Amino acid sequence: xxxxxxxxxxxxxxxxxxxxxxxxxxxxxxxxxxxxxxxxxxxxxxxxxxxxxxxxxxxxxxxxxxxxxxxxxxxxxxxxxxxxxxxxxxxxxxxxxxxxxxxxxxxxxxxxxxxxxxxxxxxxxxxxxxxxxxxxxxxxxxxxxxxxxxxxxxxxxxxxxxxxxxxxxxxxxxxxxxxxxxxxxxxxxxxxxxxxxxxxxxxxxxxxxxxxxxxxxxxxxxxxxxxxxxxxxxxxxxxxxxxxxxxxxxxxxxxxxxxxxxxxxxxxxxxxxxxxxxxxxxxxxxxxxxxxxxxxxxxxxxxxxxxxxxxxxxxxxxxxxxxxxxxxxxxxxxxxxxxxxxxxxxxxxxxxxxxxxxxxxxxxxxxxxxxxxxxxxxxxxxxxxxxxxxxxxxxxxxxxxxxxxxxxxxxxxxxxxxxxxxxxxxxxxxxxxxxxxxxxxxxx
Ligand code: SF4
Numbered sequence: 001x002x003x004x005x006x007x008x009x010x011x012x013x014x015x016x017x018x019x020x021x022x023x024x025x026x027x028x029x030x031x032x033x034x035x036x037x038x039x040x041x042x043x044x045x046x047x048x049x050x051x052x053x054x055x056x057x058x059x060x061x062x063x064x065x066x067x068x069x070x071x072x073x074x075x076x077x078x079x080x081x082x083x084x085x086x087x088x089x090x091x092x093x094x095x096x097x098x099x100x101x102x103x104x105x106x107x108x109x110x111x112x113x114x115x116x117x118x119x120x121x122x123x124x125x126x127x128x129x130x131x132x133x134x135x136x137x138x139x140x141x142x143x144x145x146x147x148x149x150x151x152x153x154x155x156x157x158x159x160x161x162x163x164x165x166x167x168x169x170x171x172x173x174x175x176x177x178x179x180x181x182x183x184x185x186x187x188x189x190x191x192x193x194x195x196x197x198x199x200x201x202x203x204x205x206x207x208x209x210x211x212x213x214x215x216x217x218x219x220x221x222x223x224x225x226x227x228x229x230x231x232x233x234x235x236x237x238x239x240x241x242x243x244x245x246x247x248x249x250x251x252x253x254x255x256x257x258x259x260x261x262x263x264x265x266x267x268x269x270x271x272x273x274x275x276x277x278x279x280x281x282x283x284x285x286x287x288x289x290x291x292x293x294x295x296x297x298x299x300x301x302x303x304x305x306x307x308x309x310x311x312x313x314x315x316x317x318x319x320x321x322x323x324x325x326x327x328x329x330x331x332x333x334x335x336x337x338x339x340x341x342x343x344x345x346x347x348x349x350x351x352x353x354x355x356x357x358x359x360x361x362x363x364x365x366x367x368x369x370x371x372x373x374x375x376x377x378x379x380x381x382x383x384x385x386x387x388x389x390x391x392x393x394x395x396x397x398x399x400x401x402x403x404x405x406x407x408x409x410x411x412x413x414x415x416x417x418x419x420x421x422x423x424x425x426x427x428x429x430x431x432x433x434x435x436x437x438x439x440x441x442x443x444x
Contacts, residue, residue: 015055015090016044017129020080021144022073023063025151025200025236026171027096028144031061032151034095034122036141041131047144052083055090057129064097064170066338073098074110081112093117095125097170119170120156139185146389148423149196149232149405150189154182154220158202159210160239161277162266163344164309164337167202174203176211183223190229193423196387197230198404203239205247215244225254231425232387232401236262240288241279248295258401259296262331264304268323269316272309277344282319289327300402302331305364308357309337310348317360324367330375331408332368334361369435376409376433383443386411386428388420396420398428400438411438418442 017038021031031047038045052058058080062073073096083089091114099106100118107116117125123133143150157172158165186197201207208216224233233254235247238261251257267273270282280288293299305320324332336357339350386398389405396413398420403409411428413420418441420426428440 014043014130015057016046016053017057017059018049018052018089019045019047020058020060020076021048022061022076023065023069023097025198026153026202027061027063029141029151029153029200030096030119030122032141032144034059034061034125035144036137037122037126037134038129038131039142040134040137040140041126043129043131045142047142052089054087057091057093058083058089059093059095059125062094062096062098064099064101065166066335066340068338070098077106077110077113081110084112093125093128095119095121097167100170101166120172139181139188143189143192143194145405146423147193148387149198149389150194152182152186152189152197152199153177153201154199154204154217155201155207159206160203160279161344163275163277163348164306164340166340166343169342171202174206174210176206176208178211179216179220179223182220183227186224186227186230190227195230195423195425196232196234197224198234198236199224200236202237204235204237205239205242205244215242217244218246218250221247221250221254221257225250225256231256232258234258234260234401234404236404238263240265240285243288243292245291245295248292251296251299259299260302260402260404261292261299262302262304262404266304266306267309267312267316267320269312269319272312272316275311275345275348276306276309286323286327300330302333302404302408303329304333304335306335306337307360307364308352308354310339310345310350310352312337312352312360320360321363321367324364325371328371328375329368330402331372331404332364333407334364334368336361372409373433373435376435376438379430379438380433381430383427383429384411384440386413386426386440388413388422388424388426390422391415396422398426409436409438411440413440413442 019031035045063069080092084092093115095117099116103116126133155176157174158168159174384400388398390397398411426442429443430438430440432439
C-alpha cells in the first residue's frame with residue numbers, strides 16, 4: 001500500500017486503534033476519514049487487524065440498515081466486548097448507523113462498551129480518544145481499499161420518503177459536499193495513485209439541489225473528469241425519479257466516465273411503487289431505462305430489487321419476473337423486505353411470509369443468472385480495458401468498466417501465462433465466460 005501524505009510530526013506512543021467496518025461503501029468511506037484523522041494525530045491505526053493487542057482501542061463502525069446487517073453489527077460488538085472482558089483488547093468504541101439508531105437500547109444492553117457514537121459524531125469520537133479534528137486534513141483519508149480505486153462520497157443523508165427505508169433516520173437530510181472540496185479530494189487521491197473514483201451517496205442524483213439550488217452532478221462530473229490521473233469515474237446509487245438526463249451527455253463526452261450506472265429500482269408494479277413511495281410509475285421506469293440505453297449505447301445498468309414488500313401479490317411478483325426477463329439488466333441484486341421500525345412501511349402488515357420473500361428473491365436471481373451468462377457469452381472474442389485488482393491463487397483478477405468491485409463480474413487471467421501489475425490497466429481478450437466471471441488473456 002502506497003504511503004500517505006498525512007503529516008506526522010514527532011511520533012508519540014499512543015494505543016493502537018483497530019477500526020472495524022461493517023455495512024456499505026459509505027461506512028467504508030467514513031472509517032477511512034476517521035483513520036486519516038487518527039493518523040494525523042499520531043495514532044497507530046490499522047483496519048480489521050486480527051492480531052489484536054491487550055491495549056488496542058477497537059472502533060466498530062456499524063450498520064443498521066436491515067435485519068441481517070443489524071444482527072451482524074450486534075454480533076461484532078458482542079465479540080469484541082467479550083475480548084475486552086478477557087483482557088485481550090483495551091477499549092471498545094461503537095459508532096455508525098446501528099449506534100445512531102439504537103444508542104439508548106445498546107447502552108442498556110451491552111454495558112461494557114466504552115462509548116457509543118452516532119453517524120455525525122466524528123469530532124466527539126476523536127476527542128474521546130484524545131485526538132483533535134484537523135480541518136486541514138479534509139479530503140485526506142487512509143484507504144482501506146486497494147489504493148488504485150476509492151469510494152468517493154459526494155453527499156450525506158437523504159430527503160427521499162421511501163416507505164421501507166430507515167437510512168434517513170440514521171443519516172439525516174441530504175447534504176451536498178461542495179464541488180471545490182471534492183475536486184481537492186480527487187486531486188489528493190490521484191496524487192496517491194488512485195485511478196478509479198466510485199461516486200457514492202444515498203441519492204447520487206440529488207447532488208447540488210440543496211447547496212446550489214439545482215441538480216449539478218453533470219458539473220461535478222466534468223470537474224472530476226479533468227483531474228489528472230483519474231482514469232475511471234463510476235456512478236453508484238442513482239435515483240430514478242427526476243433522473244438528471246444531462247449526466248448522460250457528460251458520459252458520452254468524457255472517455256474516463258464509465259458507461260456504468262447503478263440505479264436501485266426496487267420494484268415495477270404500480271401497486272408496489274406507490275406503496276413504497278418511490279415517486280415513479282411502472283411506465284416511467286420502463287421509459288427511463290430505455291431512454292438511458294438509447295442515449296448511452298453499451299451502458300451497463302445495475303439495479304437492486306426488493307421482494308416480499310407488504311401487500312405484494314403473486315401478480316405483483318409476476319410483473320417483476322416478466323420485467324426482469326424483458327429488461328435484461330447487466331447487473332442485478334435482490335433483497336428480501338425487512339420490516340424496519342419507525343419507517344413508513346412499518347405501519348403496514350408484514351404479510352408476506354419469510355420463505356415466500358426468499359423464494360421470490362431466489363427466483364429473480366435465477367433469471368438474472370441466466371441473463372448474465374448469455375450476456376457474458378456475447379463478450380467472448382471481444383477485447384476490454386481491465387483494471388487489475390489483485391492476484392488470487394493462479395489468477396490475476398480485474399474488472400472492466402462495466403463492473404464495480406465486490407458486487408459485479410470479474411475478469412480472470414491465468415497468472416501462469418501472463419503477468420500484470422496490481423493497480424494497472426491491461427487489455428484483455430475474452431476467451432470464455434461463465435455466469436458472473438470472464439476468462440481471458442492479456443493482449444497489446
Ligand atoms: S433513496 Fe430511498 S432507499 Fe435510498 S437511502 Fe433514500 S430513502 Fe433510502
